[in-house]
Amino acid sequence: MMAQVNKGKWHPETGYTYICWRCNGSGGNGQCCDCYGLDYNRIMQEFRTARGKRYYALLKAALSIKGLKIYTEVKAFRDQKGKLSPADLCRLSIEYGFPPNRVKPFAEWLEETGIIPSGIYQYLQRRGFKPMKVMDKLGLIS
Numbered sequence: 350m351m352a353q354v355n356k357g358k359w360h361p362e363t364g365y366t367y368i369c370w371r372c373n374g375s376g377g378n379g380q381c382c383d384c385y386g387l388d389y390n391r392i393m394q395e396f397r398t399a400r401g402k403r404y405y406a407l408l409k410a411a412l413s414i415k416g417l418k419i420y421t422e423v424k425a426f427r428d429q430k431g432k433l434s435p436a437d438l439c440r441l442s443i444e445y446g447f448p449p450n451r452v453k454p455f456a457e458w459l460e461e462t463g464i465i466p467s468g469i470y471q472y473l474q475r476r477g478f479k480p481m482k483v484m485d486k487l488g489l490i491s
């Protein structure tokens with residue numbers, strides 16, 4: 350899973366670089382079903398239900414757009430508060446268009462950048478963390 354995301358290139362100053370393999374970065378006039386010409390909202394809309402290879406392609410496309418912004422915001426947050434709570438993770442995930450069923454890749458990507466401890470999502474999951482429940486409780490989803 351991580352290895353797939355790793356096919357793009359991450360750098361904490363320049364962000365996540367990834368070229369869509371399907372359209373070779375052209376975006377296919379916004380019609381490419383793996384990147385939608387880097388239309389973030391459209392990508393996230395499809396990412397909710399996408400599976401397999403397309404799931405990873407859409408995730409990588411999304412991160413190439415907002416990855417650096419997400420990283421920078423999480424870093425500022427962490428520097429200020431010391432660490433992210435599960436509620437913070439849910440709030441940030443929703444803020445960037447990642448729905449409850451996609452908090453995992455959001456968190457795993459942050460783990461991969463080193464901004465949150467590696468394995469933290471699995472740890473939370475083992476302790477019964479349910480993004481949907483937390484988001485519902487916080488009024489983040491209707």
Ligand SMILES: [Zn+2]
Binds near residue numbers: 370371375376382386
């Ligand atoms: Zn594409």
